Amino acid sequence: MGPLTFIATSARFALRGGKAYWLWVGCLLALIVWGGLAYLDQLRHGLIVTNMRDQVSWAFYIGNFTFLVGVAAAAVVLVIPAYIYHWKPIKEVAILGEILAISAIIMCMLFVAVDMGRPDRAWHLIPGVGRMNFPSSLLAWDVLVLNLYLFLNLTIVTHLLYRGIQGRAYNTRLVVPLVLFSIPAAVGIHTVTAFLYAGLPGRPYWNASILAPRFLCSAFCSGPAIMLILFQILQRTTKIAIKDEAIWKVAELMAYAMFLNLLLLGAEIFKEYYSGTEHLIHLQYLFSGVRGHHALVPYAWTYVGCGIAAFLLFLFPATRRNVFTLNLGCLLIYASVYIEKGMGLVIPGFTPDTLGEVYEYTPTLHELRIGAGIFSVGFLVFTLLCRIAVPILTGEFAAARAAAAEKSSHWLPHTGSAPAG
C-alpha cells in the first residue's frame, strides 16, 4: 500500500461519523474560522490589535505556548510505563499520549507563529536556508527541539497507524528506539523552553535556577490531567476500552508531580519573601498587587488554591479512585497550571518592567479569538488522529477489513487466496 493510499484511507476514517461527531467538528471549524478572521485582522493592522506593548512584549500567545509545551512533554508519562516497564494497561493507550503530544506541538507552533511580528520571515529560522543563531539563542534551540519532537511523534504515530491499517505489527526496531528517544526529547523541549526564560538576567522573576524543574513538575501534572479527561471522553464516544488501572496509575504519578510542584512553588515564595530584595516586587504584584495595580491577584490565589486542592484530592487513594473527585482534581490542576503558566509566569515577569513601570496587561478579544482558533485546531487534529487510531486500537478496523476480504473473495476467480481474518 502506497503512502497516498494510506492518506486516502485515513481520510476516509476521519470523514465517517454520526451527528455528534459532525456537530463537534463543525463547532471546531467555526471557532477556527472565527479565530482565522481575527488573525487576518491582526495581519492587516499589526500586533497593535493585541494589548502587548513595549512594557509587556510577551503575553497571551507566549503564555499559551509555554503551557502547551508542557502538555506535549507530558506524553512521556504514558511512554515510560508503556515502553520501559512494558505495563500492558498503559501500553495499549500510549499512542493516545503521542497523539496528544502532536496536537499540543502543533498548537505551540501556531501560537509562536501568531506572535511573530513578521511571520513572512519565518524561513529565516530554517538552518541552512536562513541564519540560525545556534547555539547561542535558546529560541533557536527551541525551534530545533520542538520540530524534532514533532517529527519523532509523527513518525511513531504514522508508522503505527500505517502498519495498523495494513494489519501488520509495528516494526519494533524502528519504533522502540524512537519512543525511547522521545523520553529525553520530551524533557528536553520543556527544559529548553524554561531556559528561554531562565537565561534572561534582565528579568529577575524568571532568572532562577528553579524555573526548569518547576516547568517539568507542572507539565507532569497538567498534561496527564488532560489525558485522563480525554480518555474518559474517548471511552464514552468510541469503543475503546481503557482499564481503570491505567487511569489510576497515571493519577498516582500525577500525585507525585503535584507534590513536587507545590514544593517548588513554596521554595520560590520563601526565597523571595524572606530575602525581601528588589526582585520580590514581581511576586508581590502577583499575590498582593503593587501601587494600586492588582488585576492578577484573584487569579494568583485561585491557582494556588486549585493546586493545593487538587493535590489533596490526588493524595488520598480514596479520592483518587473516586471518579467524581478524580475528575474534579484533574480540572483543578489543569486550571491551576494553566493560570500559573500564562498569567503567573509571563505577565509578572514583565510587571514591573526593567525601568520600574507597571503596565497592566489584559488580553483583547482579538487575542482570545485567535487563541480559541488555535485551540480548536489542536482539538481537531486530536479528534482526527483519534478517529483513525481508535478503530485500529480496538480491532474494529481489522475485523471490518477481514469481513470485506471475505465478502470480496466470493467475487474473485481465484478464491481461497485471501483467508478470512
Added chain:
Amino acid sequence: MSPMSSDPSTDAPGTDTGAADQEFSIARSNALIPLLILFAVTVFGVLAVIVRAKPVEPPEGTPATKAFGPADFPAVFGAAEALTGGGAADGGSAASPGAPTVLFPVPAPPFSEGIFPCMQCHEGIPPNPERRVLEGMHSDIVLHHDEEHRWCLDCHDQNDRNQLRLASGALLPFTESYRLCGQCHGTQFRDWKSGIHGKRTGYWSGSKRYLLCVNCHNPHHPRFAALAPLPPPVRPQYLHPAEAAVGHAASASGSAAQEGGDAADAR
C-alpha cells in the same frame, strides 16, 4: 489483529460482567459530564469578564494620554541648529597679550543690539568707581552673581569698557571672556577646554564647536531658569488613540470605538 491491543492470554482471568464493570468502572461513570459543563461555564464567564472590562478613563487633561511629536514644538525644533557654537570660520580675534596660544573657535559674543562697542558712550563719561546700584542706563541688569562681594567694575574694565579685566588687572576682549569666568570657575573652565563642560556640537572626530560661557549663562544672572518640559511619552494603554477602536472596542464593543474616534478628532 490490532498491533496494539493486549494479548488475550494475559487478560485478567474471568470475564464475567462483574469484573468487567470493575475493570472499566470509570468508563461507565457519569461524573465527568457535569464537571466539564461547570468548568466550561466558569472559563467562559472569566473570559467574558476579562474581555468586557473597560479601562478606567483618565480625567480630562491627564498627562501621558496623548502622543506628541517634535513637530508640535516648532520653537524648539523649527530653526535648524539654533545654538550650535562657533565653527572653524569663527576664528576668534587675534590673541590678546597674555592670552594662551590655543584659541577656541567661538561664535561672536551675544551682545544686545547696539550695545557694543561700549566706548562709543563711555568715551565721554568719567568712570565712577563707587559701588552702587545703577540707575538710569543699565538698570535693567540685575546682578545676581556673587553680588555680595562683587560688582560691575570687578569684571568690566573701568577705563576701557570695550574690554574685560582679570583679577591681575590684565585686559582681555569679550571674545575671550571664558578666561575671565575661568578665574573663579576653574573646574568648569578646565572641563570646558577639554570639551566636557557645555553644549557640544560639531564633530567628535575633528572640529568641535565651542560656545562662549555667556552663550548659555547670562553673566549677570548665570543660574539657568527652570523651563517647561516637553510632554511625557504616551502611556502604553493610549499608544494608538486613533485606532484604539481596533484593540479596545473589540473588547468592549461599541462605546470604546466612539471614544477612540472622539479622541482622534480632538487631536
Added chain:
Amino acid sequence: MPQMPADEPQRDAEATEPLTLSRRDFLTAVGVAAAGFLAGCTPEVREAYFAKHFLELSPKEVEARLARLRADCSRRFGQAVSISAQPAQPGVVFGYALDLSRCIGCRRCVYACVKENNQSRDPQIQWIRVLEMEKDKGIDFEEANPYYNPDKVPDPDHFYLPVACQQCRNPQCTKVCPVGATWQEPDGIVVIDYDWCIGCRCCMAACPYGARHFNFGEPEVPANELNPNLHILGNRPRPRGVVEKCTFCIQRTRAGRYPACVEICPVGARKFGNLLDPESEIARILHEKRVFVLKAELKTEPKFYYFYGI
C-alpha cells in the same frame, strides 16, 4: 494475516476500500505550482522578500538594497533621500557619558531623537526615556516615573535619568536573537537588520534597560517631518513588525558628527566620543570623573556611562 488484494476491482462500497490517486495527476499539480512560484520570483521580488542577511551581502548586493530602499522611500515620502551603508571606522569605539547633576529633564533629547531618527509618531515610539527619580531615594527604578509633567523642570525634589540603549559590550539582546538579526558592529554600536528581524521580541525580553522598541502597528512618519539623511542600519524608515532602538545616530556618528541628543541638550549634560582616543571628552570623563553604569551586576558592561559633573 489477511492481505489486501492488490489492484482488484472492488464492486461493493465497503468503507475499507481505498481511494487511489493517479501519481501522474499529483506530480502534474506539483509541477504547475512550482513553475508558477518560480516565475513570480523576479530579482526584485527576491531582493524584497527573500533578502539575505545584511552581513552576507556582497558590496554589489548592498548597493542593490540601498537602491531599493531609496526608491521605496522616495515613493512613500515623495522626496529624494540619501541612504548610506557607511561601515565602522577602524580605531573607533563609541562611548557616551551623561551628567546626572546637569540633566534637568526637559526631554528635548527625546524629541530631537524622534526627529533625527524617523521614529513613528503614531503609534508613538521614543528611543529615549527620561526617568524622574526622587533625590531622597537615589537611583531606584521601582520609584522611577517616566510620565512626569510638572510646569517647570527641574523639580527641586527630583533628579532625572535618561535611559536609551546602553550599547553594551556584552549585550543580552544579541545573544538571544534566534536569527542573528541584531549584532554588535566593530565600533561598538549594536545594530539591527530591519529586513531580517522576524519580530519575535526575544531581544526585548532580554534587554535589562527597556531600550528596544517594537513596531506593533504600521509606523507613521509624516512626509514633511522625514529626515532624508539615512543609514541602512540606523534611521531608515522601519517596516511594521520589527524591533528598533538607539543606534548612537549611526548616520551622524560614522560621519564624524555628534548624535542629535548630544547636540540638542541645552545644558550640555550629554557627552560622546571615541573611547579609544585618550584626548576625547569621553575618555577624559572616564579618567577625571567618577562614572558608573546601570545594573552593573548584570555584567552587560555598557558603553553608556553616567556621572555627576558637579
